[in-house]
Amino acid sequence: xxxxxxxxxxxxxxxxxxxxxxxxxxxxxxxxxxxxxxxxxxxxxxxxxxxxx
Amino acid sequence: xxxxxxxxxxxxxxxxxxxxxxxxxxxxxxxxxxxxxxxxxxxxxxxxxxxxxxxxxxxxxxxxxxxxxxxxxxxxxxxxxxxxxxxxxxxxxxxxxxxxxxxxxxxxxxxxxxxxxxxxxxxxxxxxxxxxxxxxxxxxxxxxxxxxxxxxxxxxxxxxxxxxxxxxxxxxxxxxxxxxxxxxxxxxxxxxxxxxxxxxxxxxxxxxxxxxxxxxxxxxxxxxxxxxxxxxxxxxxxxxxxxxxxxxxxxxxxxxxxxxxxxxxxxxxxxxxxxxxxxxxxxxxxxxxxxxxxxxxxxxxxxxxxxxxxxxxxxxxxxxxxxxxxxxxxxxxxxxxxxxxxxxxxxxxxxxxxxxxxxxxxxxxxxxxxxxxxxxxxxxxxxxxxxxxxxxx
Amino acid sequence: xxxxxxxxxxxxxxxxxxxxxxxxxxxxxxxxxxxxxxxxxxxxxxxxxxxxxxxxxxxxxxxxxxxxxxxxxxxxxxxxxxxxxxxxxxxxxxxxxxxxxxxxxxxxxxxxxxxxxxxxxxxxxxxxxxxxxxxxxxxxxxxxxxxxxxxxxxxxxxxxxxxxxxxxxxxxxxxxxxxxxxxxxxxxxxxxxxxxxxxxxxxxxxxxxxxxxxxxxxxxxxxxxxxxxxxxxxxxxxxxxxxxxxxxxxxxxxxxxxxxxxxxxxxxxxxxxxxxxxxxxxxxxxxxxxxxxxxxxxxxxxxxxxxxxxxxxxxxxxxxxxxxxxxxxxxxxxxxxxxxxxxxxxxxxxxxxxxxxxxxxxxxxxxxxxxxxxxxxxxxxxxxx
Numbered sequence: 001x002x003x004x005x006x007x008x009x010x011x012x013x014x015x016x017x018x019x020x021x022x023x024x025x026x027x028x029x030x031x032x033x034x035x036x037x038x039x040x041x042x043x044x045x046x047x048x049x050x051x052x053x
Numbered sequence: 054x055x056x057x058x059x060x061x062x063x064x065x066x067x068x069x070x071x072x073x074x075x076x077x078x079x080x081x082x083x084x085x086x087x088x089x090x091x092x093x094x095x096x097x098x099x100x101x102x103x104x105x106x107x108x109x110x111x112x113x114x115x116x117x118x119x120x121x122x123x124x125x126x127x128x129x130x131x132x133x134x135x136x137x138x139x140x141x142x143x144x145x146x147x148x149x150x151x152x153x154x155x156x157x158x159x160x161x162x163x164x165x166x167x168x169x170x171x172x173x174x175x176x177x178x179x180x181x182x183x184x185x186x187x188x189x190x191x192x193x194x195x196x197x198x199x200x201x202x203x204x205x206x207x208x209x210x211x212x213x214x215x216x217x218x219x220x221x222x223x224x225x226x227x228x229x230x231x232x233x234x235x236x237x238x239x240x241x242x243x244x245x246x247x248x249x250x251x252x253x254x255x256x257x258x259x260x261x262x263x264x265x266x267x268x269x270x271x272x273x274x275x276x277x278x279x280x281x282x283x284x285x286x287x288x289x290x291x292x293x294x295x296x297x298x299x300x301x302x303x304x305x306x307x308x309x310x311x312x313x314x315x316x317x318x319x320x321x322x323x324x325x326x327x328x329x330x331x332x333x334x335x336x337x338x339x340x341x342x343x344x345x346x347x348x349x350x351x352x353x354x355x356x357x358x359x360x361x362x363x364x365x366x367x368x369x370x371x372x373x374x375x376x377x378x379x380x381x382x383x384x385x386x387x388x389x390x391x392x393x394x395x396x397x398x399x400x401x402x403x404x405x406x407x408x409x410x411x412x413x414x415x416x417x418x419x420x421x422x423x424x425x426x427x428x429x430x431x432x433x434x435x436x437x438x439x440x441x442x443x444x445x446x
Numbered sequence: 447x448x449x450x451x452x453x454x455x456x457x458x459x460x461x462x463x464x465x466x467x468x469x470x471x472x473x474x475x476x477x478x479x480x481x482x483x484x485x486x487x488x489x490x491x492x493x494x495x496x497x498x499x500x501x502x503x504x505x506x507x508x509x510x511x512x513x514x515x516x517x518x519x520x521x522x523x524x525x526x527x528x529x530x531x532x533x534x535x536x537x538x539x540x541x542x543x544x545x546x547x548x549x550x551x552x553x554x555x556x557x558x559x560x561x562x563x564x565x566x567x568x569x570x571x572x573x574x575x576x577x578x579x580x581x582x583x584x585x586x587x588x589x590x591x592x593x594x595x596x597x598x599x600x601x602x603x604x605x606x607x608x609x610x611x612x613x614x615x616x617x618x619x620x621x622x623x624x625x626x627x628x629x630x631x632x633x634x635x636x637x638x639x640x641x642x643x644x645x646x647x648x649x650x651x652x653x654x655x656x657x658x659x660x661x662x663x664x665x666x667x668x669x670x671x672x673x674x675x676x677x678x679x680x681x682x683x684x685x686x687x688x689x690x691x692x693x694x695x696x697x698x699x700x701x702x703x704x705x706x707x708x709x710x711x712x713x714x715x716x717x718x719x720x721x722x723x724x725x726x727x728x729x730x731x732x733x734x735x736x737x738x739x740x741x742x743x744x745x746x747x748x749x750x751x752x753x754x755x756x757x758x759x760x761x762x763x764x765x766x767x768x769x770x771x772x773x774x775x776x777x778x779x780x781x782x783x784x785x786x787x788x789x790x791x792x793x794x795x796x797x798x799x800x801x802x803x804x805x806x807x808x809x810x811x812x813x814x815x816x817x818x819x820x821x822x823x824x825x826x827x828x829x830x831x
Contacts, residue, residue, distance in 0.1 A: 019055045022626070026063030029633040034071060036641045037259070038266050045191040045227040047651075056626020057467075252454055259453070 075262065078269035082106055086284040087141035088277050091132030093121040096271050098145045098158070099195035100264035105165040111139045113437050114166055116155035116351075117174030119148035120367075120420050129299060129426035131433075137286045140437055142172070149189035151179045152347035153219055156354050160208050160216065161201030163358035170440055172363045172433055173351060177339050177387055178419060184343035187226035194224065196260060199234055203241045205358075212353045219347070292431045299423035303413025312372040318417035323373075332378035339387040345394065352398040362400045363436045365429055366391045371409030373418040384409070403432040447490045449558075449598045450639070450683050458490065463690050470621035476692040477589065477612050483691065487594040491558070498557035505540055505560065509567045509591065510584060512537050513574075517581055520574050530575045537567045549765040558598050561762065565602045565722055566591050572726055579606065586612070595687035599680060601698040601718040611693045621692070628689030631682045638679030646672035657828060666819040673818055674702065677716070703814070706806050707787075708779045711814055719759070728755040745788055749781035756780065767831070768823040775820055779813060 011017060082103055089097075089107045097103055108114075115131075121144045124130045131142050145158055152173070159171055179185070202208065202216060217238065224231040233256065239245045240253040303313070310319045323330075355362045369384060388406035395402040405428065408414050416422030421429065447455050462483050469479055492499035516533035523529065540555045541564040547554035570587070573579040582590075582605065590608045616624065649668035653661040681698035688695040698717050705711035712720040731751045734740075741747040753774065760773020787793055796802040819825050 019059050022056055022059035022630075023063045023066070026060045026630065026633070027066050029630070029637060030063060030067040031070065032641065033633065033636055034067070036637075038263050039270065040641075040644075043192065043227075044229045045194065046188045047192070055623070056630070057471075057622040058626075060626055060629050255453060255457060 074266060078266045081269045081272065081279055082265060084272075084277060084279050084281070086278070086281040087135065087138065088132070088281060088284075089272070090141035090143045091130075091135070092272075092275065092277055093125070093132075093144045093147065094271065094275070095147055095193075096264075096268050098147070098150075099193075099197065100268045101161055101195070101197035101201050102261060102265060103268040104143065104145070104162055108143060108162070108165050108167070109141070110167045111437075112141050112143050112166065113168055113170045113172055113433065114159065114162065115142040115144050115146075115172040115174070115433065116150070116158070117144070117146040117365075118150045118176050118179075119146075120174060120176075121146050122148075123416055123420045124422060124426060127302075127423065127426075129295065129423045129430075131426065131430050134290050134295070134426070134430055135434075137282065137284050138290075139285055139287050140434065141284065142433065146174070147193075149193050151176075151185040151190075152344055152351050153185055153216070153223075154190065154193050154195075156347065156351040157202055157216055157220070158195070158198050159351065159360070160205055160212070160354045160358070161195075161198035163354065163360055164205060164207060166360065168437070168440065169358075169360045170363070170437065171355060171360050172365060172436070173348075174365045174367055174429075175348065175391060176367050176419070177369050177384070180339035180342040180344045180387060182338070182342055184347065185223065187223045190223040191227035191230060194220070194227070194230060196230070196233060196237070197257075197264060200237050200241070200257065203237060207358050208354065209357045212350065212357055215350050215353070219350075289434070290430075292427060295427045296424065299413060299427050303423050307413070312370060312376065312415075312418070313412040314370070314373070314415060314417045315422060318420075322417060330377050334374070335378040335380070337377075337379040338383045340383060340390060345390065348394060349398070352394070352400060355400070356398070361440060362398075363403060363433065364391070364395050364400050365403045365432065366395075366406055367421065367425075368405050368407075368409045368414070370415040370418050373415075374409075401436060403429065403436075405429070447493070449487075449491060449594075450680055458487075459687065462486065463687070466690055466692075467625050470616060470625055470690070470692060471618055473615065473618050473621070475613075475615045480593070480612075480691040480693070481585075481589050484589070484592050484594040484597075488592060488597070495557075497553070501555050501557040502559075505555065505557070505563070506588075506591070508540065509537065509563070510587065513567055513570050513582070513587060514584065516571055517574050517579070521580065525575060525577070530571070533571050534568065537571055538564060540564070545761075545765050562596070562598070562600045562602060563591055565719075566605065569722070569726065570605050573606070582609075593688070593693065595684045595691065595693075596695055599677075599684075601681055601684060601695050602722050603693075603695050603718070607696075608693060614692065616692060624692065624694070625690050628686040631686030631689065633686075635679045635682030635684075635686060638675045638682060640679075643672050643675035643679055646675065662819075662824075662828065665824065666815045669822050669824075670703075670815045670818040673821075674699070703811060704807070705810050705814070706803055707810055708776070708783050708813065709787075711810060712776075712780070715814075723755050723759055727758060728752070731755070745785060748784050752780035752784065753777035763821075766823070768820055768826055771826070772817060772821045775817055779817075 014020075083106045090112060125132065128134065131144070135141065146155070152175075155173060163171075199220065202213070205213075220234060221231065224234060236245075236249060236253055237257075240250055245253070303315075306315045306317075307313060307319075308316055310316070310323070312319070312323070314323065352362060354360070366388060368388075369379070374384065375381070385406075388404070391406075392402065392404065394400075405414075405425075408425070408428070411424060413423050414421065414425040414428075416425075447458070449455065466476060466479055466483070469476055488502070492502060512533055516529070519526075519529055519533075541560055544555035544557075544560055548556060570579060570582065586609050587605075589612055590603070590605050593603070593608070596603065646668045650665060650672060653664045653668065656662075656665075678699040685695045685697065696718055698719075700714040700717065702711055702715035705714050728751050731754055732747055735747040735751070736744070741750060754777070756773045756775075756777030757770070758773070759776075760770045763769040763772070787797075816825075
């Protein structure tokens with residue numbers, strides 16, 4: 001645990017922390033959007049089930 | 054300063070990742086075995102590029118409906134019967150696919166079929182009086198195939214016009230898709246504005262990428278390997294032995310329902326509705342339907358593209374249809390009409406009309422089961438073999 | 447083309463915002479470019495809706511005449527009540543006509559954004575009467591009224607705040623921070639609207655139409671979250687776009703489902719709308735009531751004020767029984783909350799305890815969801831109307 005908190009503190013102290021954090025945030029947001037558009041079912045066709053065959 | 058630069062850095066990383074995913078999918082999509090062909094899921098059927106990239110010199114395009122998703126774990130499903138074989142059926146179809154969808158798909162991929170062979174499983178249930186309905190049609194509609202059809206130079210003008218008009222009527226159920234198909238038509242007929250062409254470029258490249266990647270991911274999930282043991286065997290399955298086995302398996306899986314269905318299907322889909330279904334279809338008929346014109350359209354596509362069709366005329370489960378009161382005479386009229394259509398176009402016909410009362414031909418009331426699959430697979434295999442020897446002679 | 451929907455809009459938006467970023471980074475003023483972009487987008491969106499375009503044009507001309515005319519009269523004649531009331535009435539008239547016409551199944555003055563544009567005009571007239579706005583140029587008024595990122599559904603900005611941004615020339619550093627935030631908001635808004643809202647929308651579809659109590663609850667929750675992510679997503683995109691054009695349009699949502707009471711909810715939900723009503727209706731009603739001694743005490747005045755305020759907000763959404771009921775419902779909730787917090791000894795002793803805050807949050811969430819259920823017209827449907 002201590003190692004972890006130290007690690008976090010260390011990262012936060014680095015000069016570029018804010019820059020890296022924003023880069024990660026932007027990257028994750030773009031990836032979520034992209035993966036959603038690629039893999040989600042975007043069909044606008046109405047749902048339909050035959051009542052019987 | 055930081056935020057906008059961070060965005061630009063992230064954008065570069067994102068573009069690199071997207072390109073990486075693209076090349077992975079691209080390298081993954083073509084497989085060296087026939088598992089892809091026999092793989093029967095919707096994402097594959099609509100993805101034009103994935104289909105054409107996996108068609109080879111031993112591919113017969115096979116169009117049908119929900120039977121492809123039935124009995125996949127039995128040894129009778131073609132994917133299992135022909136595992137490892139060079140011969141492969143590019144299965145295309147699921148519930149709600151009917152003649153028109155298939156005509157459209159064939160018009161899109163027909164030029165890429167080296168064998169020039171296509172099989173169509175014709176279900177009697179397609180021929181209800183209203184034919185294919187707008188909602189199910191639009192739920193199966195593929196825009197990449199539609200574009201492929203529009204771009205096919207070998208398709209005659211009349212066939213193309215028929216398909217376009219039918220699609221426009223049926224897609225009223227899905228206005229955004231209808232709007233896009235109108236855009237495609239406008240752009241590909243060469244009289245679109247600059248912004249419309251740009252619009253088309255942007256959307257179709259997105260659509261292609263979407264199909265490519267979603268098929269590649271689904272392949273990984275469903276265990277369709279790129280490099281499995283090569284499908285190279287030319288050994289013919291022992292159809293007679295399979296037929297005997299199908300009879301025995303059928304008996305084992307039927308603990309006494311009078312329709313010779315599999316117990317699991319019977320319990321789930323038939324028994325709860327037994328009372329309601331009795332004599333419920335006394336006015337049933339498959340003899341007049343717009344589906345006949347759509348079926349002819351499929352055959353027109355075959356003629357235009359020089360494809361030899363095999364029509365598989367599926368029967369209905371006679372025991373069950375008698376119970377629901379569907380008139381025998383109407384069934385015979387229907388089978389005869391299919392024969393007439395086949396004759397008119399010189400199409401080969403695998404006619405199973407006389408198998409209505411073959412025990413264990415069906416899994417339930419309408420889907421072919423063990424014996425059904427063995428007999429139909431054999432007829433398709435013979436069709437492929439015969440054409441092959443014709444060609445070498 | 448539709449605002450914030452479909453790839454044609456977003457690809458055009460990207461193309462239009464790119465030069466804005468370059469101009470901003472060069473440290474040059476953005477106001478001319480953003481005004482030109484506004485005209486372009488209005489042209490593109492209303493291009494295939496000629497009737498709406500005509501109404502918008504007529505509306506614009508009428509409002510310019512009213513606002514400029516009133517500002518002029520205010521300068522030369524001073525605070526004259528009847529002139530002020532007349533200007534207000536004329537300014538609201540097109541909105542009332544369009545809502546009434548809709549109620550009678552007609553289309554008169556119905557164009558995308560009329561509900562939101564009216565707030566902007568009325569705000570200028572009220573503040574002119576108050577004496578905080580002395581003059582505004584037609585160009586400035588146009589830029590404020592028609593600013594395209596928030597044209598269709600807000601957020602509702604205030605003219606003085608807007609124009610001070612509009613006239614600001616940012617340094618390169620300032621602008622790059624602003625534009626980065628803008629892009630972040632657009633991306634987040636897209637995820638809200640495309641991914642999360644459509645997820646809840648599918649949930650609504652699954653339980654829609656069933657009257658069992660558990661389906662009703664599931665529907666209400668799905669609808670509530672759908673509404674939030676859809677509208678907050680839109681708002682984020684509108685705000686993000688305006689940031690890139692140098693305008694810091696105010697936020698519209700601030701985690702509304704974490705509210706501990708209904709008063710706090712209206713400080714977190716559709717903030718620019720509720721604050722507009724607070725500043726220009728509620729507080730003015732209160733001042734008048736106290737001055738004219740309409741009520742026995744302040745608490746009664748506040749209760750009446752909440753009811754009137756929310757009733758008008760309900761009417762503004764549309765002249766349907768569900769919207770009006772929604773307004774009265776929230777008005778009543780606010781009045782009851784006000785009384786409870788001012789009078790109850792129980793509240794005063796327990797309000798900062800953890801369990802009280804939790805219970806209060808939980809009850810508030812249920813009341814809010816019931817409110818959305820009314821808003822969607824489902825409560826009246828469930829009761830058989």
